[in-house]
Amino acid sequence: MPDTHPTSCPDAFLRETLDSLQDAGLLRSLRNLEGAPGPKIVVNGRPALLLCSNNYLGLATDERVKRAAREALETYGCGATGSRLISGNLEPYATLERELAGWKGREAALVFPSGYQANLGTIPALVGPGDAIFSDALNHASLIDGCRLSRAETIVYSHCDAEDLERKLATRAGARRKLILTESVFSMDGDLAPLEDLVFLARKYTALLMVDEAHATGVFGATGAGLVEEFGLQQQVDVQMGTFSKALGSLGGYIAGSRELIRYLIQKARSLIFTTGLPPSVVAASTAAMRIARTEPERRAALWRNVRQLRGGLADIGFSFGPSQSQILPLLLGDERKTMAACCFLLKHGAFVQGIRPPTVPPGTARLRIAPMATHTEAEITEALDSFRQLHELLDSPKRRASRQTAASAPVFSK
Numbered sequence: 001m002p003d004t005h006p007t008s009c010p011d012a013f014l015r016e017t018l019d020s021l022q023d024a025g026l027l028r029s030l031r032n033l034e035g036a037p038g039p040k041i042v043v044n045g046r047p048a049l050l051l052c053s054n055n056y057l058g059l060a061t062d063e064r065v066k067r068a069a070r071e072a073l074e075t076y077g078c079g080a081t082g083s084r085l086i087s088g089n090l091e092p093y094a095t096l097e098r099e100l101a102g103w104k105g106r107e108a109a110l111v112f113p114s115g116y117q118a119n120l121g122t123i124p125a126l127v128g129p130g131d132a133i134f135s136d137a138l139n140h141a142s143l144i145d146g147c148r149l150s151r152a153e154t155i156v157y158s159h160c161d162a163e164d165l166e167r168k169l170a171t172r173a174g175a176r177r178k179l180i181l182t183e184s185v186f187s188m189d190g191d192l193a194p195l196e197d198l199v200f201l202a203r204k205y206t207a208l209l210m211v212d213e214a215h216a217t218g219v220f221g222a223t224g225a226g227l228v229e230e231f232g233l234q235q236q237v238d239v240q241m242g243t244f245s246k247a248l249g250s251l252g253g254y255i256a257g258s259r260e261l262i263r264y265l266i267q268k269a270r271s272l273i274f275t276t277g278l279p280p281s282v283v284a285a286s287t288a289a290m291r292i293a294r295t296e297p298e299r300r301a302a303l304w305r306n307v308r309q310l311r312g313g314l315a316d317i318g319f320s321f322g323p324s325q326s327q328i329l330p331l332l333l334g335d336e337r338k339t340m341a342a343c344c345f346l347l348k349h350g351a352f353v354q355g356i357r358p359p360t361v362p363p364g365t366a367r368l369r370i371a372p373m374a375t376h377t378e379a380e381i382t383e384a385l386d387s388f389r390q391l392h393e394l395l396d397s398p399k400r401r402a403s404r405q406t407a408a409s410a411p412v413f414s415k
């Protein structure tokens with residue numbers, strides 16, 4: 001057959017895309033970590049303090065959590081081997097969901113294979129064409145992808161801005177259903193959603209409110225259940241979402257809410273129905289981690305102590321963190337290459353803090369995302385501060401020196 005089309009390689013776009021990402025300073029690569037994600041780690045053969053993990057309470061390596069996983073592995077084997085709706089709903093799920101619902105102050109809970117899947121399945125189950133979603137401008141990709149999949153109209157409101165949200169709610173009075181979506185602790189900025197205002201607006205405009213507690217679970221609230229617990233809003237937040245993969249050191253997403261909501265999601269959430277359940281060892285680890293997080297407030301106290309030491313030390317050096325009020329301390333550098341160079345510099349000086357670039361954060365806001373753990377010692381935080389001091393000497397400029405005063409006085413949330 002004559003060749004009527006210009007011959008081009010069908011996968012040429014792969015190289016072109018990689019090259020253009022490289023040119024823009026946005027190429028990502030996987031960095032190998034050796035050993036368990038404890039307070040110290042070996043990265044590409046180099047020992048370093050781990051200061052960018054979500055293992056906030058250090059539970060990923062807790063002996064009791066590991067033992068629970070080992071015992072479940074022996075009892076139930078390696079995998080669930082089926083969707084939870086077919087043959088994968090093994091016994092450890094019931095225990096986890098019962099205790100989780102109690103912790104979250106709700107009637108029922110449902111465990112998904114990951115937090116990403118919880119968002120991806122729940123949002124399209126709740127809303128669709130003809131409905132309106134009101135989504136915070138800095139919401140996590142899993143919430144954004146859930147919106148896209150739902151085919152509902154998605155209206156983005158300014159970050160943490162209840163007035164803008166209200167203006168936008170008022171324009172969609174005719175929508176069939178309305179859903180307000182927010183994180184409680186924002187994953188890349190560490191600031192907190194105005195939950196009381198959102199509850200008020202949800203009631204006023206007859207909207208459902210879904211709150212993603214991925215980075216608040218285990219960290220905020222009297223028993224560590226999250227920021228919703230901290231504000232006493234368990235009954236007012238219709239859909240409490242979270243994950244076991246961060247402060248609880250395991251894996252699996254969840255939704256907590258009314259019994260009807262959970263029964264409904266079992267019918268409608270495709271990311272629950274059409275995928276294999278989590279291995280029972282993982283489910284048992286989550287249950288053990290949740291019990292520890294709930295009953296050992298001293299872990300939270302240790303985390304907040306480390307946050308205060310790190311935050312105070314970094315502010316003294318001259319760094320600032322924008323509106324962060326949590327354990328997540330974003331050190332904004334703006335430029336992508338500068339951010340990755342700072343990451344490499346810190347690693348050479350014994351601290352592993354990953355650089356975060358677009359599209360994870362908006363263009364021009366590349367940053368080092370610093371997060372200490374409860375299990376770091378005071379001496380380790382002091383050691384890390386030495387590395388940051390050296391970094392600051394490299395980056396320092398008169399403008400940065402002038403902003404020192406304001407950084408030191410920023411509040412850490414009531415801790």
Ligand SMILES: Cc1ncc(COP(=O)(O)O)c(C=O)c1O
Pocket residue numbers: 114115116117119140142183187212214215243244245251252253
């Ligand atoms: C705010 C937020 N929601 C959801 C997720 C997804 O959770 P998981 O890692 O369990 O899939 C993340 C994880 O990065 C997150 O930061």
